[in-house]
Amino acid sequence: MVAILTEKQTEVMSLKSKGMTNKQIAGSLNLNESTVQEHVQAVVRKLGARNPTHCLTLFAQQRLADRLRASGLEETLRAFIKMQTGHDSLSDITLDDGLPDIVEYIETVLSQVAEND
Amino acid sequence: MIEYDSKCLTPDRLCRSKFAVITQLHDYMTSNDFTIDMDFAEYFPYLTICKPTKTYDLAPPILLMGNLSDQKRLFESHYGTAAFEGGRTPDKNLERLAAAGYEDAVENGTFCEECEATVMFPDGPKYVPFLRYMVHYKDPGGRNLIAYAASLLNRNWQ
Numbered sequence: 375m376v377a378i379l380t381e382k383q384t385e386v387m388s389l390k391s392k393g394m395t396n397k398q399i400a401g402s403l404n405l406n407e408s409t410v411q412e413h414v415q416a417v418v419r420k421l422g423a424r425n426p427t428h429c430l431t432l433f434a435q436q437r438l439a440d441r442l443r444a445s446g447l448e449e450t451l452r453a454f455i456k457m458q459t460g461h462d463s464l465s466d467i468t469l470d471d472g473l474p475d476i477v478e479y480i481e482t483v484l485s486q487v488a489e490n491d
Numbered sequence: 492m493i494e495y496d497s498k499c500l501t502p503d504r505l506c507r508s509k510f511a512v513i514t515q516l517h518d519y520m521t522s523n524d525f526t527i528d529m530d531f532a533e534y535f536p537y538l539t540i541c542k543p544t545k546t547y548d549l550a551p552p553i554l555l556m557g558n559l560s561d562q563k564r565l566f567e568s569h570y571g572t573a574a575f576e577g578g579r580t581p582d583k584n585l586e587r588l589a590a591a592g593y594e595d596a597v598e599n600g601t602f603c604e605e606c607e608a609t610v611m612f613p614d615g616p617k618y619v620p621f622l623r624y625m626v627h628y629k630d631p632g633g634r635n636l637i638a639y640a641a642s643l644l645n646r647n648w649q
Contacts, residue, residue: 445632445634446630446632446633446634447630447632447634447636448630448631448632449527449528449529449531449630449631449632450527450531450535450540450555450630450632450634450636451555452529452532453527453531453532453534453535454535454540454555456532456535457532457535457536457557457558462529462532483554483555486552486554486577486578487542487554487634
C-alpha cells in the first residue's frame with residue numbers, strides 16, 4: 375500500500391533522511407519544533423512504522439519505489455540496486471544497506487536521464 | 492603510438508569460454524527480443540549503462556556502472572571524481588573515437604569490436620587493448636538504453 379504524504383510531511387522526512395534534527399528542520403522550514411514533531415508522528419502513523427527509525431526506512435523505500443516506477447528504466451535500476459544491496463525486493467533494503475544514499479544516487483541518475491531528453 | 496584501431500566482430504563467433512559474459516549477454520538479449528527481465532541483474536555487475544543520444548560526436552555519458560565491469564576496473568581510480576563528472580571518462584578523445592560504435596548498436600541492435608587504444612589518463616597515456624560489445628535494449632519501463640560490456644585483453648595493462 376502506498377501512503378500519501380502531504381508536501382510538508384515529505385519535506386520534513388526528506389530533511390530527516392539527511393540526518394537533520396527536528397530543531398534544524400524547524401529552522402530550515404520556518405516551523406516550530408513541535409510542528410515538525412507532529413509531522414513526523416503523522417508520517418509514523420500513515421506508514422504504520424514501529425518507531426522513527428523504522429519510519430525513515432519505510433519513507434525511503436516508498437520514495438525509491440516511486441522513483442523507479444516513474445523512471446522508465448525500473449528493471450535496469452532494480453538490477454543496479456540488487457548489485458549494491460544484494461536484495462531483490464525494495465522492502466528488504468534497510469538503512470544499514472545505505473538506503474538513503476541509494477535513493478540520492480538514483481535521483482542523480484534520473485536527473486541525468488532527464489537532462490538529455 | 493596507436494590512437495585507436497578496431498576490427499568489427501560477430502558476437503556469435505566469439506570464443507564462449509574466453510568471453511563468457513559477452514556471449515551469454517548476447518544470447519540473453521537476442522532470445523528476449525532485446526528487452527530485459529529480472530535475470531538481467533545477473534549481467535548487470537559486468538556492464539555499464541547509457542542512454543542513446545541524438546548525435547554521436549561523443550560516446551553517451553555513463554549512467555550506471557557495474558561493480559565488476561572492466562570499464563570500472565579501467566577507470567576505477569577516477570570513478571566518482573571530477574574526471575568522471577556527468578558520466579564522462581577522463582579521455583574525451585577516446586569518447587569521440589569510440590562514439591560510432593554506440594550509433595551502430597542503436598541502429599543494428601548490437602555492436603562488437605576488438606580495439607586497441609591509447610587511453611589518456613590524468614597521470615598519462617596507457618595502451619589498452621580490449622573487446623567491447625554493446626546492445627541496444629528496451630527496459631520494460633519504456634526507455635531505450637545501451638548496455639556495454641568490455642573485456643580488457645591485456646590483463647596486465649597497468
